[in-house]
Amino acid sequence: MDLKDKLVSSFMAFENNVDVEHPVHDIRTEAIKNFEEKGFPSKKQEAWKYTSLKGLQKVDFSIFPKQVNTLELKEVKKYFLHEVDTYKIVFIDGNYSPFLSETTHDGVDICLMSAALTKPMYKQVIDVYFNKIASKDESLTTLNTAFSREGAFIYIPKNKMPKKPIEILHFSTGNEASLMLQPRNLIVAEENAELQVIERHQSLTSNEVLTNAVTEIFAAENAIVDFYKVQNDAKTASLIDNTYINQKDKSVVKVHTFSFGGKLTRNNLNFYQNGEHIDSTMKGVTILGDKQHVDHHTLVHHIEPNCESHQDYKGIYGENSTGVFNGKIIVDKIAQKTNAFQQNNNILISDKASINTKPQLEIFADDVKCSHGCTIGQLDEDALFYLQSRGIPNKEARALLMYAFANNVLESVRIPELKSRINKIIAEKLGVRLGFDL
Amino acid sequence: MLKINNLHAGVEGNEILKGIDLEVNAGEVHAIMGPNGSGKSTLAAVIAGKEEFEVTEGNVLLNGEDLEDAAPEERAHKGIFLSFQYPVEIPGVSVTNFMKTAINETRKAKGLEDMPANEMLKLIREKSELLEIDRKFLSRSLNEGFSGGEKKRNEIFQMAMLEPQLAILDETDSGLDIDALRIVANGVNKLKSKNNAVIVITHYQRLLEYIVPDFVHVLHEGKIVKSGDKELAHELEDKGYDWIKQEAAV
Structure with missing residues (x-):
């Protein structure tokens, strides 16, 4: 059955x-x-x-x-x-x-x-x-x-x-x-x-x-x-x-x-x-390895005027992992003065990892600010060289850069103990023991 | 200390350095000048071990040891420091935490324990005073939102913390106003000793008023075409680089 x-x-x-x-x-x-x-x-x-x-x-x-x-x-x-x-x-x-x-x-x-x-x-x-x-x-x-x-x-x-x-x-x-x-x-x-x-x-x-x-x-x-x-x-x-x-x-x-x-x-x-003057925020950090798969499907439906939405998703994909980001924003005709922002940035650290990212905007109002952006890239070699030239080994330098990449998503975490816990999980996921707690 | 023999290097088959010979001894300050595109920054990056550049001929020796296979971090552990023209921003990692990591990784490579926290704090305080760096500055994310002057001052602060044998300052004067230039130069001068050496890479003579070189070399199309004392820098300032180019062409 x-x-x-x-x-x-x-x-x-x-x-x-x-x-x-x-x-x-x-x-x-x-x-x-x-x-x-x-x-x-x-x-x-x-x-x-x-x-x-x-x-x-x-x-x-x-x-x-x-x-x-x-x-x-x-x-x-x-x-x-x-x-x-x-x-x-x-x-x-x-x-x-x-x-x-x-x-x-x-x-x-x-x-x-x-x-x-x-x-x-x-x-x-x-x-x-x-x-x-x-x-x-x-x-x-x-x-x-x-x-x-x-x-x-x-x-x-x-x-x-x-x-x-x-x-x-x-x-x-x-x-x-x-x-x-x-x-x-x-x-x-x-x-x-x-x-x-x-x-x-x-x-x-x-x-x-x-x-x-x-x-x-x-x-x-x-x-x-x-x-x-x-x-x-x-x-x-x-x-x-x-x-x-x-x-x-x-x-x-x-x-x-x-x-x-x-x-x-x-x-x-x-x-x-x-309602009006609403603030909706969606933030995500994804760090995957192995054959793991994560699919983020977000929807923000702006039904009334004068509201905001903010989306910021960061992904780091290694080994054979796969990711999806699909961000749908609907702005109804009546929802004037909407501010809708969407950002999805990804780093692939393995040739076999993949990410499918897709913004999906349906805007029926004419006086709105909507922006979206998605990037897929690798670690910046110049930045890596900078850290290594300070004596930080390649592996730790990579981890620091990945941490820096995902960092702004953590800024809005309002429970300090949770933030430090997440930082520890990130350091663990990246496989490093840095000279300080992330 | 540093000996460069017939160094040829380039990127993707495109040769940029075409046979550089240079010897730098402890206690000396060398200036490398030259027009844009002459290979100054490439030379700095090759000495520091940037993998993007391929050394096709010749070698770089530090205290007699060939650096060919040494990764950038290994070169740093051996005492090479490069002050970047464009330092990289690292959000979420404070200047202090970054220095802790750099120093402790260097100590680890030498088989030493982490530097005790109180010693680290003392060192940070001492060196930040040398560069007239505010305490608040140290808890900011590395280079993020720093002005051009702050970035360069922070580079020299890192140099002060790491106490390298050989410091290479790549266009450290660019983007600095006169006050910042003085602070940076003053910091470098205070760090100078008979045991270390400095290579100043610059387009202009301005910085050399403050960090006085023992030797000046002019780089043109990947070769050192002229060497002299500090007077050569003045001559370049007055006459520009054209006469060097003409001389080199002859």
């Missing part, structure tokens, strides 16, 4: 474990129908031209882990941003781990989707926000919607700000030979609210994992949301990340995506600007 059939037929078993009377279940039922009709996207579709899911569909993934596994904190501490105090929402093989988590209901709700989907006190928030911005048409998103049961639920009321950053961590323990996970997150920042979220998927063994995640983020008037995606997973872990962001007037949302690992990673990052 292929993966699609297996998923569709698993839906009935899934229904035994959820409240089918809940209004959300109607959404799930609609969603599975859409997935059944559409199936997995294929390379024939323009949006999936460079990323094939064929291999993954042949894997016999477990849809529901048979048993609950536990983890000792000391086994996984290094995956947490432990240098700083954080709220934590932790899942092990898709199941919530109360032991590793630190949730709160103190003025803000930082807890579980399973609670939000079942408890009456959250019904109103779920009614207003759940599955409102996520696509009802894109098949992988609807697949996630059909099986939506668990994930992070974060609700920050008007004028509130959580005391510390929030970490969402998904561990897979290798209990199953191969496991498919479908976390569903909902993040709501009401008027003037502010929050910082760090999300990480981590496989702890070499058993195959496929994660198909959906995150919906709502930023109301003047809200500020910083979302950091740390993608540094095992070589047998694949991730399809579908993130949908709805912004209202004067809100500021920044998403940083650090893609350093994994087998296949697809980031579908979608911004919808439903």
